[in-house]
Structures are given as structure tokens and as C-alpha cells.
Amino acid sequence: MKYRSAKHLECFWDASNFFVKNLMTKARISTDPIAASVLCSFSELRFVSDVAQEIELDENVLDSEVASLLSLGFLESEEQGGAGKHTEEGFDAWVPWGKEGLSFYFSTRGAPFTESTDEVREEITKDPSPPVFKEYKDADRIFLPRHHEDPGHSYQEVLYRRRTHRDFVDAPVRREVFSALMAMTFGVKDFIDAQQFGALMLRTSPAGGARHELEAYAVITGVAGIAPGIYHYNVREHSLELLQEGEFRDPLTRACDAQSGVGEAPFSVVLTSVVSRLSFKYRHPRAYRVMLMNSGHLGQTFALTATALGLGPFQTAAFNDSAVEELLGVDGVRETALYVLSAGVPAVDANGDAVLSHPPMSLEGSRKARFE
Numbered sequence: 001m002k003y004r005s006a007k008h009l010e011c012f013w014d015a016s017n018f019f020v021k022n023l024m025t026k027a028r029i030s031t032d033p034i035a036a037s038v039l040c041s042f043s044e045l046r047f048v049s050d051v052a053q054e055i056e057l058d059e060n061v062l063d064s065e066v067a068s069l070l071s072l073g074f075l076e077s078e079e080q081g082g083a084g085k086h087t088e089e090g091f092d093a094w095v096p097w098g099k100e101g102l103s104f105y106f107s108t109r110g111a112p113f114t115e116s117t118d119e120v121r122e123e124i125t126k127d128p129s130p131p132v133f134k135e136y137k138d139a140d141r142i143f144l145p146r147h148h149e150d151p152g153h154s155y156q157e158v159l160y161r162r163r164t165h166r167d168f169v170d171a172p173v174r175r176e177v178f179s180a181l182m183a184m185t186f187g188v189k190d191f192i193d194a195q196q197f198g199a200l201m202l203r204t205s206p207a208g209g210a211r212h213e214l215e216a217y218a219v220i221t222g223v224a225g226i227a228p229g230i231y232h233y234n235v236r237e238h239s240l241e242l243l244q245e246g247e248f249r250d251p252l253t254r255a256c257d258a259q260s261g262v263g264e265a266p267f268s269v270v271l272t273s274v275v276s277r278l279s280f281k282y283r284h285p286r287a288y289r290v291m292l293m294n295s296g297h298l299g300q301t302f303a304l305t306a307t308a309l310g311l312g313p314f315q316t317a318a319f320n321d322s323a324v325e326e327l328l329g330v331d332g333v334r335e336t337a338l339y340v341l342s343a344g345v346p347a348v349d350a351n352g353d354a355v356l357s358h359p360p361m362s363l364e365g366s367r368k369a370r371f372e
């Protein structure tokens with residue numbers, strides 16, 4: 001009988017222990033690095049006798065090692081369909097994302113949920129809950145207008161008019177418009193009584209467990225009445241807390257792969273996550289997916305609200321995390337950058353139509369299209 005190591009294995013050290021984990025089955029064994037070398041020797045279908053000879057190990061010893069690795073699912077036999085039909089089929093689409101992509105997928109898939117019983121809630125809330133609001137108490141601040149303009153467009157109009165814009169006019173955005181966008185996207189809509197979890201805020205977007213772990217930082221160049229600089233949006237006060245005064249559009253643009261959607265925009269908003277606010281309640285890896293979904297929700301609300309207010313939205317995930325985090329002064333561990341959102345008044349062409357990098361389909365273009 002020939003054997004081969006299972007397909008999706010990951011090795012790591014945790015404290016002083018060496019672990020091998022089967023990403024598919026979630027089984028993990030604390031072992032000696034020698035076991036990893038045995039697994040390595042079976043990187044293709046091989047007989048125990050051949051491997052024993054190669055690594056100069058007694059065949060009987062290796063046989064029992066193989067039997068235990070087999071029973072734990074770290075080795076597969078030829079009989080199991082050439083080392084795992086089930087472990088290889090259908091994974092082609094994941095290949096471009098490498099081991100890292102698969103590791104994220106498997107580690108956050110089928111994660112065990114903790115049932116939300118009174119006992120569990122009590123256990124969790126034994127520790128002090130992380131603050132709902134992040135604030136820079138000593139920072140200079142700009143209180144934004146409390147009266148928000150009603151954009152006054154129909155929902156259908158906004159929904160169908162939203163496009164991604166990368167060209168903007170070189171004119172400042174009105175303070176009231178910027179303020180309305182921040183309030184409607186990131187501000188407090190309401191408060192709820194979350195019992196053991198205390199008072200929590202609601203936004204216009206949903207968020208897993210109403211934890212609202214996401215923070216917004218505005219990098220402003222062209223908003224009338226607001227000095228250029230990097231600001232933290234204080235959700236509770238609806239104010240901007242000044243972190244650094246000056247022009248930071250260029251460094252932000254460089255950190256975003258020099259994209260014009262950021263480079264031309266009069267302001268951008270960087271979304272970050274204060275991880276503990278979410279991990280405090282959700283103590284399983286799947287919560288990482290929830291965090292990314294939450295950021296997508298805010299991104300979409302930002303895009304629709306900007307559209308309703310007559311702005312063109314842009315969004316990008318293509319940025320250098322450390323460079324962006326350094327600009328904001330966050331550590332990238334406790335608080336990590338997730339999404340860069342920009343907006344401005346869209347540039348128009350000679351016909352008065354917004355300049356779009358992907359214009360509507362032409363007859364010529366449609367000839368290339370094959371939708372079968």
C-alpha cells in the first residue's frame with residue numbers, strides 16, 4: 001500500500017509546541033518536528049519501506065507512525081482515491097490565492113459557534129467590555145453641522161445612479177454635504193439596550209452583534225471650511241478630531257497604489273477595525289469574516305449616500321496596510337485598516353456626462369461579449 005500526506009496541512013509553533021493542523025478536518029496534533037519530516041517524505045504516493053530506507057528509520061517504527069498519522073487524517077492511502085480525490089477536486093479556483101487564501105478559508109469555515117446562552121453571556125461579560133466609542137479626548141476638534149440635508153432623491157434613482165468614480169472636479173465639497181455623508185454612514189442612528197453587553201449604538205448599516213468595531217478617519221484636502229489634515233471621526237460627538245494638520249492626499253494616494261480615485265478626491269475615509277470590540281464577544285475565527293462583511297456594509301452605505309448627495313464614490317482594498325496605518329497612527333494589530341473610501345464631485349465631459357473609466361457598452365464592445 002502506498003501513502004501520501006493529506007493535501008492541506010499547516011505547521012506552526014504555539015508557545016513552545018510544534019503543531020501540524022489539517023486545515024480541512026481541523027484536526028491538529030502537537031508533535032515533534034520529526035513528524036513533519038515524515039509527512040514531507042510522503043509528499044507523493046510512496047511505500048513505507050522506501051521512505052524508511054530514505055530517512056534511515058526502522059520500518060516497523062515508521063509503520064506504526066504511518067498508522068497513527070493515517071487514523072488522524074494526516075496521511076491518506078492510495079486506497080482512499082489516490083490520496084484524496086475529495087481533497088483536490090474543485091480547488092483549482094483557489095490556486096491563485098495560494099496557501100494563505102486556503103488557510104483563511106478553512107480556518108474560518110465551519111467554525112464552531114458558541115451558543116448565546118445566559119451562562120455564555122455571563123462568562124464573556126466577566127471581563128470589562130471594550131469601550132463602544134474611540135475618542136481622542138485631547139485633540140483639537142471641529143464639530144460638524146447637526147442639521148443634515150435631505151438628499152431628496154428616490155431610492156431607485158440613487159441605487160441605479162451609483163457608479164465608481166475616479167475623476168473629480170478640482171473644487172471643494174461643501175461642509176454640509178461632507179457632514180451629512182459622515183453622519184448618515186458612520187454616525188449614531190440609535191442606541192439599544194443589549195442587556196449584559198450594555199448600551200450599544202446602531203448605525204444605518206448592519207453590524208454583527210451591533211459591536212460596531214469600525215472606525216472612520218477622514219483625510220481631507222478639499223472640504224470647505226475644514227483645514228486639510230487627517231482627522232478621526234468622533235461618532236458620539238459627530239466631530240472631527242485633528243490628528244495631523246496638513247496635506248496628506250499624496251502619501252495616502254501613494255499608499256493606495258497611486259490610484260486616481262484617491263489622488264483626485266477632495267477627501268477619503270479610511271475604515272479601521274478596533275479588533276477587541278468584536279473579538280470580546282465573538283471568540284471564534286469566523287468573526288474575522290463578519291468584520292470584513294461589516295466593512296463592506298459601511299462601504300456600500302458610503303457609496304449610496306455619497307451618490308444621493310451628488311458626489312461620486314470610489315472604494316479600494318488595494319493599499320499598503322502598514323503605510324495607511326502609519327498615516328493614521330494606528331498599530332495595525334489592535335486596530336487595523338480595512339477599506340479606503342473616497343468621494344468628490346464627479347468630473348463631466350463635454351456633454352455634461354460624468355467621466356467614467358468604464359463607459360456604457362457600445363455596439364462594438366457588445367460584439368466581444370459572450371455570455372453563454
Ligand SMILES: Cc1cc2nc3c(=O)[nH]c(=O)nc-3n(C[C@H](O)[C@H](O)[C@H](O)COP(=O)(O)O)c2cc1C
Nearest residue numbers: 162163164165166259261299314315316317318358
Ligand atoms: C471591495 C472593492 C474593491 C475595489 N477596489 C478597487 C480598486 O482598487 N481600484 C479601482 O479602480 N476600483 C476598485 N473597485 C471598484 C470596482 O472596480 C467597481 O465597483 C466595478 O468595476 C464596477 O463598477 P461600478 O462600481 O461603477 O458599478 C473596488 C470595488 C470594491 C467593491
